[in-house]
Amino acid sequence: MINGLIGKKIGMTEIFLDDGTVVVSTVIEAGPCFVVQKKTAGKDGYESVQLGFQEVKPQRVTKPMLGHFKNAGAPPLRHLVEFDPEGEDYNLGDSIDVGIFNEGDIVDVVGNSKGKGFSGTMKRHNFSGQPASHGGMAHRRPGGIGQASYPGKVWKGMKMSGQMGNERVTVQGLSVVRVDAEKNIILIKGSVPGPNGGTVLIKRTTKGRIESAAA
Template sequence: MKGIIGKKIGMTSIFSPDGKQQSCTIIEAGPCVVTQVKTQEADGYTALQLAFGEKKEKNTTSAEKNHFAKANTSPKKFVKEFRNYSLEKNIGETVTAEIFAEGEKVDVVGTTKGKGFQGVVKRHGFSGVGEASHGQHDRQRAPGSLGNSSDASRVMKGMRMAGRMGAERVKVKGLKVLKIFPEKNYILVSGSVPGHNGSIVYIQK
């Protein structure tokens, strides 16, 4: 496995060599610093800890400062472990977008946009109870019946109701790397990626 921490820049579209237009997402992938190397002998599993994004010195604890000092780097904002990393890296080295190649498939993990507290029409695609006729003047977006009355006498678990929507961790699999800009650490992947512009995502293969 190999991976990198990135920041979603936004969406655009490019043209393939055969003239077809392809929508894609721009991700600023790295550069990430290797802040810890975990081994089977010392930690019970193998992993590479990567750090991304600058963090102010005043907002960094003493433990974090010492941890980043071992890697000879400034404090970072985001830290992520990638298990069973396929590339040999030592502490203090840098991982860039060039670990991926154009044309290969990757998985992108991100947090979806938060929608707040939403009703059943927006959250689950309900169509409402019915038209505003026969006295049903406020039923257009109502959830309707919630179940039996006397037998169960309660709302069953898993009932689709109003509630918090969005802000969930989502993995999108099989996105194609369309183009890489090493000088800017940009990766263009096909399709859409969860999260708002500026959100942190993890690209892995």
Template sequence: MSIGMIGKKIGMTQLFNNSGLAIPVTLLQIGPCTITQIKDHVNYSKVQIGYNLLNPNKSNKPMIGHFAKNNLPCFKYLKEYKIIDKKNLHVGDIIKINNFKEDEFIDISGISIGKGFSGYQKRHKFSRGPMSHGSKNHREPGSIGAGTTPGRVFPGKRMAGRMGYQNTTIKKLRIIKIDYINNVLAIKGSVPGKKGNIIYIKKS
């Protein structure tokens, strides 16, 4: 069953392997998630899962009706995954991290850390100008286009602007350790976002 799950980022630490080498890991608290909807199509199905119980008073009427149709509690976060075989999947089933194993590879998606309005050097790794006394181009962006023709700046020109806070996916991250009791995964390397951010995982 290759359905994904929802969780949150706890933080980073390090673990030591049998050789004594320190491995940087990110701790993720995954699930438990509940199947809230299954939609059948011709050659595939779409399974919607919910995460993080929510007080119905803090939800809106359409979402309350959506959950009440299947006698389910309200969830704060929803995610839909496309699968080929929905065998043994039913609305109301609770999904835990028992489907994942150590040394498996997963893909993790999340919102990257926002860094505000940044200049072109920090945002696009441009080189600076000469730092000598006579230079007037220390951190200037330089020319951004021709004059009369075309007489405008082409869309997509790499310039200063908002940096970060984008949906980012990192593929093939290895699972180092799994705590099945507390639903915690230890992933080798870094994961998009800051502590407490919602992340989405699925098998690579």
């Protein structure tokens, strides 16, 4: 069975389990996704299935991509991502929904974190800052970023001010709390990267962790 789906983050809520435990969960609309392309080891060097998610108007898609979707018998879609079919045979145009997941499954969720804009080192890298009183004039400045004539440059990777957030982030080992196949909704314990309405990838974990949804 394919190891993941594309989804859209809806928001967060609370779920009460049978024993009264409250589980804070993220609501994700996962699928339906359509099989748009199949890649084989003989032709492409590896096995994968390309899934598409979120239908769009035909005029929003380029002509080459319209042909791509037409060949697959699928509607025009906004997002395309490849997943490992894990030995399962799928046909072009097949629809895959959230039913591939079960309550208690452990998943990894990939998304783009919320953008924070241009941020200083105290916010971006958790610098402690410099003296706030006694005549100090460099309260939130980063401090030194290198040496003098040697090496005469700023080393790559130096922690400095810059764009914060809007990066690809993976959160691993999250539990599936609820699955609603009729509404294509999946509830995952805890928080996942990105804003409400952001696109996320839900994949079965590769680390083999086993825990209950109430843990």
